[in-house]
Each structure stands twice: as C-alpha cells, then as structure tokens.
Amino acid sequence: MEKHLILFDIDGTLLNDDMRISKKTIDIVSSLQKKGHLFYIASGRLLSSARSYSEMLGKNIGTIAANGSVYTLGNEIVKNRLKDEAVSAIFEACKIYPKLQLRLFSTDTAYGMGGMLQAFMNLASNTKFKKIKSKADLNRLDPFITNGILCANDLSVLADAKEFLKDAPSLCLSSSSEHNIELIPSGRSKAAALKDVSQKYGIKPQNTIAFGNGENDLPMLIESGHGVAMANSPRHVLEQADVVTKSNNEDGIYAFLSKYFAEDLES
Incomplete structure (x- = not known):
C-alpha cells in the first residue's frame, strides 16, 4: 500500500475520557509505522x-499544534505569528466583554487574563503560565504569539464577542467547545498544516486520513482524503465527515485503522 499520512486530534479523539491513549491505538500505530x-x-x-502526547503515542510522531500555526518537519519547527493588529482586536474585545477569559500562547507558555479555567489546569504540568493585565504587559514580554483562546461560561457573551471579532484583521475564528473561541492567524488551520506536511513528504491527498471530533477539526477532515469523525462528535461534525467511527471511549481510531489497513497489516 502507498504511504499514508494519518493525523489525530487529541482531546475527544486520541484520548479517552480518562485522558489516556489506549494500548490498541499505540500498538496499531507502531505496526503501521513499520509499514512506512x-x-x-x-x-x-x-x-x-x-508534543508530550506525540511522545506517549510512539517514536517519530510529528506534531501539529496551535490549530496549525505551529508544526514539526523532522527536527524543524515551523511557526506562524498572530499579528499585532489581530492581538489588538482581541484585547479590545476583552475590554468590551469583561466576562471573557483570555489565553494567548507561545510554543511553551500561556499568557492569561482572568481566572484560570479547568481546561488550562489540565495543561499545567507541561505549560508555563504568565499573568498579564493588558496588551502593554504582553508587549513588554514580547513573546512570539502563535494563537489564543477566549472562554466564557455565558454563551451569549461568547456569541457577542465572536460577532465583534468576525471581521478583525489577520484573525481566523474557530471553536473546540461551545464555551470557547479559538483565535488563529489568518490562513492557518489544521487543514493548512496537513497540506504543508503532505506536500513536504510527497504524500498524495487521497492518502491522507484525519481523525477529529470538534469544529476546529472540520477543515482538516474536509481537506483530508478520508475525514473520520469520532462517534462522540457534535452532529454538524458527523454530518460533514466522510466516515464515522466508534467513540473515543470505544477505540474508534483502532476500529477504523484495523479495517482500512487490514491487508497491509496481514502482509
């Protein structure tokens, strides 16, 4: 079988609800790596x-991070910056809607305004945090910001903020849950990174497989030759995927790969 590029979202896809990667997934990835x-x-x-989850999954697993703003090509790290005009619009939204909680990210640090949400507590073991109160604070630190996220428990606040930011320059909006807005540099997405990686390694579009479960996965599922949604995905993701596999708690990745690559695994 020709060489394939296979991509996994992490939360709700690669990880089960206990935040673990199943042994079946690890084993089949290892077997398919040996097939090239x-x-x-x-x-x-x-x-x-x-990257920490890439290492848990196995050796020589590439990483696309920050919703496609950062990705690895062997030992090289390709980074895209969130432009200053986009960052300014984000801080303006936070002034207008003070219930928003903001995190802006470099490759290893979260710069935050507002209380720390549980979603970020889950990352605390391998992520540095720095509190900021304004854009001036951020400018003094001068980090290379790759992406960000706005969160709120009040969905109406998020809806208003999304409307405010929809035409902001150099900024693309997405979401990984109903309680957030993902802030991404224009032109970047998991799909854009998929395209960059597949072209770099000479992999045909029809030989790409992407697994995901969220709105921010949709461009990647659509761009790939085989877009696979987990059964635990929202309805609009399920409807736009090429294939629906079992949920993240039912070894959905293994279920699809073992069937798709059955002949390759037997040879």
Missing part, C-alpha cells in the same frame, strides 16, 4: 503540550 506510514498529532494545544 507517517503519523501526526494535530491539536489546538501549545507545542509543548501537544
């Missing part, structure tokens, strides 16, 4: 966090 296939993690997380 290429694997990548594709996440909205910081590079430092996403």
